[in-house]
Amino acid sequence: MAMSRNIISLLVSACFLTACGGSSDPAPSPTPPPDPNLPISQCDNPVEWSVVETTDNIEFLTELAYQTDQPAVIIAKLTDKNSSGMRFQWQQISGEPLTLISDKSPVLNFTPANSGDYQFKLTVSGTGQNITQFVTINVNNAQQSSLAVNSDHQVVEGNNVSIRLASINGQMPTNIDWCIYSGTDVNLDLSNPARPLFVAPNVAQDRVISIRASADFNGQTLTDDVHILVTNEANISSPYFDSPLARTYAYKTNSAYSNRLTQCTYSNTLNSSCTISQLPLIGQQTTNPSISNIMDRVVVSHDWMGRNFEQFLQQQDPHGDFITLLQSVSAIVISYDIRPSFYWVVTGAIYLDPDNLWLTSAERDSINEAPDYRSDFGNDLQFLMPWRHVKNNQYAYSSYPYENRTNRTIKDLTPRLASLLYHELAHANDFFPRSVHADLQGPTLLDDFYKRTNNSALISDQLSNFSPLQSSEMYGLANVSFKGETANATQKSYVASDVTSFFKPDHASDYYAYSSTREDVAMLFEEALMSHRYAILRDVAVTDAPENASGSTITVNWGQRGRIGEATIKPRAEFVISEILPEVGSTTLVDNLPEPLPMVAGKSWLENLTLISNDGFVPQKVNQVEQRSNTQERPLELSGSQHKIRQKEDDTVE
Template sequence: MVFSRNIISLLVTASLLTACGGGSDSAATPTPPPDNNLPASQCDNPVQWAVVETTDNIAFLTELTYHTNQPGVIIAQLTENKSSGMAFKWQQVAGDGLSLINNMSPVLSFTAANSGEYQFKLTVTGNGPNITQFVTVNVNNTQQSSLAVNSDHQVVEGNNVSVRLARINGEMPTNIDWCTYSGDNVNLDLSNTERPLFVAPNVDQDTVISIRASAEFNGQTVTDDVHILVTNEANITSPYFDTPLARTYAYKSNSVYSDQISKCTYSNTLNNSCSISQLPLIGQQTTTPTISDIMDRVVVSHDWMGRNFELFLQQQDPHGDFITLLQSVSAIVISYDIRPSFYWVVTGAIYLDPENLWLTPSERDSINEAPDYRSDFGNDLQFLMPWRYVKNNQYAYSSYPYENRSNRTIEDFTPRLASLLYHELAHANDFFPRSVHADIQGPTLLDDFYKRTNNKALISDQLSNLSPLQSSEMYGLANVSFKGEIANATQKSYVPSDVTSFFKPDHASDYYAYSSTREDVAMLFEEALMSHRYTILRDVAVTDAPENASGSTITVNWGQRGRIGESTIKPRAEFVITEILPEVDSANLINNLPAPLALTPGRSWLENLTLISNNGFAPQKVNHVQQDISLHERPLELSGSQHR
């Protein structure tokens, strides 16, 4: 996510732009892929479409043939107007039931398991009269193995694009090659040939870019095309969101905020903060919100994101923590191009990475895979600080490699999403706790933020005054790891044992706490509530930093499980919990936190997954969710990776 530099002159206070609580130069916007893009080779043959004309101002681009178990696409084109500012809604009206992941887009992608005739209804609303049209396609049965590239979709010009090649019967084909059709000026990042990345070019009108994958499988050449509709958009005028954003909309079209909520929270034309009369905090409207009230404030790029978020609130919030904490936000924005998640005081909204919400492979296909912009921060340092959530000597959540295309359940992603929400909502409640909602005067939240921060009234300000973190070395290293500063010679010389000596005796629960006083609060609240509500403990460690670091190759110098239970940290956590969620008996919560368990120095991060408790035995493994075998590798997560 790219930071704007001109925003600094507009909003001087660094902590004002609180993306995940820390200071930043602008709201998080999509990050470009790495700078290893190369011009794609040109395909030999032109792409071909069957055009279905209608009596209205619309035409359908359909593929010449559709096959079972292979992605298919239909693209709606307005013959006189570009699609910007128009609303699309697809419905299937005939054929075996399909999963329509992007049914609110001009691009309809689907994969049919069965052959036959399929008919779809498209309704287009916006400028001018409403349009309703039907289109029918026939899907043929596929008798042989076929290649599949996921997924066809729409992106705005300048946005990031990722597509992914699926395995065939669990095997990746060989000799993978990618090309673009004539006229498509695209540079592809093929550092991972299974997942090309590129930036959508600027276009004068809505333009289809087609990319072909070819490969060898069982001695045969197999191919598939993926089609990306790049849409022409209004000029970017926002000093906040100054790089292209995905199209988003109100999840509930009948919400009283549906007309302005996306414009006020995720728009390239947001020039000033919306007033609280336009978009107040949820808690300013009601102190007893229902899930329906919350969903009135949800903005999405795909319907499934809002639907799964609602299911989570219905099924996985038995104590009402999230409903209560959500009173301190104006909106919840979930879009395929948000990574990582953050809270932002300028809009009063939280922004969620949908990687924490998908249930099916096709839902996951719609999420952009462009890497976090901070991926290369701190490469010159000689240490890492990984983290994980653990329950009963196992990861508290499963890992799902892209190539396996597995489904998952709400229960599977609950630990990840719950920890994320406790963190981001701690920021929202740090800035605007429910105790001040009645006193907010506006005209914008930004105005009240200035008043509160000038008076050092934020919870994070108070904590910093009462019990500040002490290690100047850790603060300096955090600037390198999380803010992209260049490491100096001294910092480059620090070995893991040095970092342990800085971090271990201080009062932070996690390295990320040193990125700002706001993150200090959020990390304390997140870890304490995860332990209290889910009996899930957080591991943190200082390790070496070998090339190609993984759980089995990094060696622990020092580490703890459940550091939040340290005697010097518990009073700080108790203060934060009392201020943010007074409904919880914070004193009892803190007293019942388990004592930290020490990780074993000299063993790998992976080998430290199973620990012996203070009572001299290893807890039993959890069985109620799918778990990885402990010796299997999974992606390494470093401090701060889930948040910005």
């Protein structure tokens, strides 16, 4: 039985556990560090917890009071060690059913809709231990509107952290202010006051960091605390993953590969590539994989990521494209700290940004919002190259501002997830198409990659040999926009019309194709398959780059819808498709691609959403509701925004 101790006051800066462990040096963070000079005030009072002791080496930190519709947390403390290497499993025993997003973490967060008693069971296992304990809390009805900061969670030392202030009844509070409880050694990036960012400090022991938000709503000043458990981890020894990674695990614990999936694909102690015998490609295991076979290779930081991925494969892959293409990967890694997505030959895995997979606001809360590390690349250039997916003169997908807590369906997320998968799986099949699976000798995939690329045997090598892209200017600009090189004076002087003259006559479907021959293949495949399977077309344009650029403020110098249908590009697309997915019938597919539609120069990006066909008519009449949607701003997406090149030691390794 659990014993309740008197309510005590815990300073969150104090060490959380008694045992000290090794702490890694601060690894370079992909996100620029927050400005250390930001004036973040100290909170007036220490954080107060109610501590529940047990007869085992577990204590529960519970809040002094729980209210309905308010984010809630219970933190499990191991009194004799840090939590690294231990497995946590929470289960709700009583009370109205809750959504438990973090049920495999020492930090359990949830938002109760109903008052009453709630009991939870926690099982902690690992290092020869298997402990089960129970904790009960009581939730009271909220008497007024309350502030809500999402979400309490666990993060490894040195990793990026984001928290989000929610709207109240669809309205954002005003006069938002943040304070840090005494002793907390972090600096908040408040460039977006509703979404503070920081880098978790290195800690000698697991430690809770608490931050308080206050804001005004309907004449009241409201507050809420958010609690982040920063965990001490083993020293980083990997030459590949040399920045802190989130804790992940095999989605299916009964998978034959569950014990090696994380270590071989997403670990700070990965010192060399795993061998093919340790983790083969899925297609080396079976040439007719089931969805169950695929899910045996999924690594996640939260169960919902694997669950939603499986649902997508079950419901939104009627032709079996993704099941077929997934034969060329060793694993699928989905973690809250992956942004943007990528494929990497060193592990043979694809890494997916879970922002493409959430279905509920609670799931979205668990995703780190730290921006793509490339966000500032190319700031010195005088042009932009935006993109979007369009169907029937409308965006092919909805936009979901973080301020609006909402849910969505698998169908809603399909356009973006499908395009992402076509792209990343094109990389995997470029490197290791099914036609070569039986001939791979290893001992690692990386060894076979070098053999193949030394013989120019990759699909991208062959495409580059017979149909290379021509514009040296675009290659140089791509190094600035996607690889972070410093723009020279000539590149800084280029305006949109110059870039149009470089890009338009060449044979690339997108600007990102110039970042590498591998991306050239992936962009061709992605755009062609999205057009063929979903009748979704890709817009690409060259525009100016005004300050505070948006869809209504950037002006199109040149642009096209469905550039993949250009006569000079279609043969390149046909070759790529025939090599990667011959079952689809590349010749017929490419012959049926619609001709590109030109954009109207001088109009804004937003005004070019509705285009007139080459025959002089609008492809589909836009009704009044859709017309209003066409005038609404969306966040701009620039070329390459969904993907990144994963490089280490060899710039051909993606």
